[in-house]
Amino acid sequence: MAHPKYAFFEGKIIPIKEARIDIRTNALQYGTGVFEGIRSYWNKNTKTSYTFRMAEHFQRLILNSKILMIEIKYSASELCDLTMELLRKEKYTEDAYIRPFSYNSGLNIGPKLIGNDQDLFIYSIPLGMYLDTNKAISVCTSSWDRISDNSIPPRAKISGSYVNAALQKTEAIMNGYDEALVLSTDGRHVSEGSAMNIFMVRNDTLITPPVTNDILEGITRDTVIELASRMDDIKVVERPIDRTELYIADELFFCGTGAQISPIGSVDKRTVGNGEMGPITRRIQELYFKIVINEVEEYSHWCKKV
Numbered sequence: 201m202a203h204p205k206y207a208f209f210e211g212k213i214i215p216i217k218e219a220r221i222d223i224r225t226n227a228l229q230y231g232t233g234v235f236e237g238i239r240s241y242w243n244k245n246t247k248t249s250y251t252f253r254m255a256e257h258f259q260r261l262i263l264n265s266k267i268l269m270i271e272i273k274y275s276a277s278e279l280c281d282l283t284m285e286l287l288r289k290e291k292y293t294e295d296a297y298i299r300p301f302s303y304n305s306g307l308n309i310g311p312k313l314i315g316n317d318q319d320l321f322i323y324s325i326p327l328g329m330y331l332d333t334n335k336a337i338s339v340c341t342s343s344w345d346r347i348s349d350n351s352i353p354p355r356a357k358i359s360g361s362y363v364n365a366a367l368q369k370t371e372a373i374m375n376g377y378d379e380a381l382v383l384s385t386d387g388r389h390v391s392e393g394s395a396m397n398i399f400m401v402r403n404d405t406l407i408t409p410p411v412t413n414d415i416l417e418g419i420t421r422d423t424v425i426e427l428a429s430r431m432d433d434i435k436v437v438e439r440p441i442d443r444t445e446l447y448i449a450d451e452l453f454f455c456g457t458g459a460q461i462s463p464i465g466s467v468d469k470r471t472v473g474n475g476e477m478g479p480i481t482r483r484i485q486e487l488y489f490k491i492v493i494n495e496v497e498e499y500s501h502w503c504k505k506v
């Protein structure tokens with residue numbers, strides 16, 4: 201049977217075919233869910249799967265759920281254990297993606313965050329590349345603005361807010377680009393990609409928008425900052441980025457659990473650098489791909505053996 205075979209649903213691990221929700225579910229009607237995306241990586245050399253920074257993802261889920269007043273009755277470490285159990289049953293021999301989802305499971309009519317039942321499910325699915333990380337992709341500035349913290353907080357990874365991402369990504373693809381770059385409504389600074397954070401290199405400085413620029417506080421973003429901070433020849437700065445700075449950047453890349461480290465070759469038809477993956481992006485990408493399969497001892501605390 202093809203993956204996925206199981207889901208954690210309504211308090212237990214059951215065959216995924218039996219994990220069904222009622223059509224009246226509040227989260228389906230009004231987008232009142234908060235989710236995570238976690239990767240597990242298959243190391244071909246050691247024939248072992250490792251999850252990457254799973255505990256941090258669950259900590260973020262618990263915190264972000266508070267924004268939607270969803271109380272998760274499991275601790276991050278219990279959620280890690282449940283996920284491990286699920287992955288061990290799936291027995292993946294390829295890269296996979298884990299999708300935890302906390303949500304308003306009540307059946308009442310009306311968009312509100314109180315007085316509803318709440319629940320959480322987890323499933324996993326095989327996932328190779330989300331973006332082709334071997335090539336420098338083409339991106340366009342989206343005509344759709346990023347939703348702001350005071351409308352639907354992007355920080356919270358709210359299921360309903362991904363309509364915004366879907367509009368951006370679809371527009372980009374329909375116009376012949378690989379991905380969308382999104383500006384914030386407030387001051388129209390660069391926010392992020394449709395579902396990934398962005399880094400710019402200018403004069404050996406790695407620059408990324410601060411967490412107050414309507415972005416998801418990405419765990420891969422945090423990983424990149426940590427890795428680059430330990431490289432003596434690279435400075436890391438968090439500051440707002442103007443749209444036209446991207447046109448004159450030395451290098452640009454997206455990062456995210458799905459996107460991994462994805463070099464950008466052009467923005468709005470302006471070539472970035474020489475249009476190929478830049479040297480700093482390459483260094484970070486090479487290191488990242490070794491770390492996630494637990495081949496760098498210094499960072500092995502981020503990897504959990506399945």
Ligand SMILES: Cc1ncc(COP(=O)(O)O)c(C=O)c1O
Pocket residue numbers: 237365392393394395396397415416417418419420421455456457458459
């Ligand atoms: C809007 C958005 N920004 C950034 C990211 C990257 O976050 P992370 O590195 O935690 O996966 C994601 C998710 O992958 C996302 O959906």
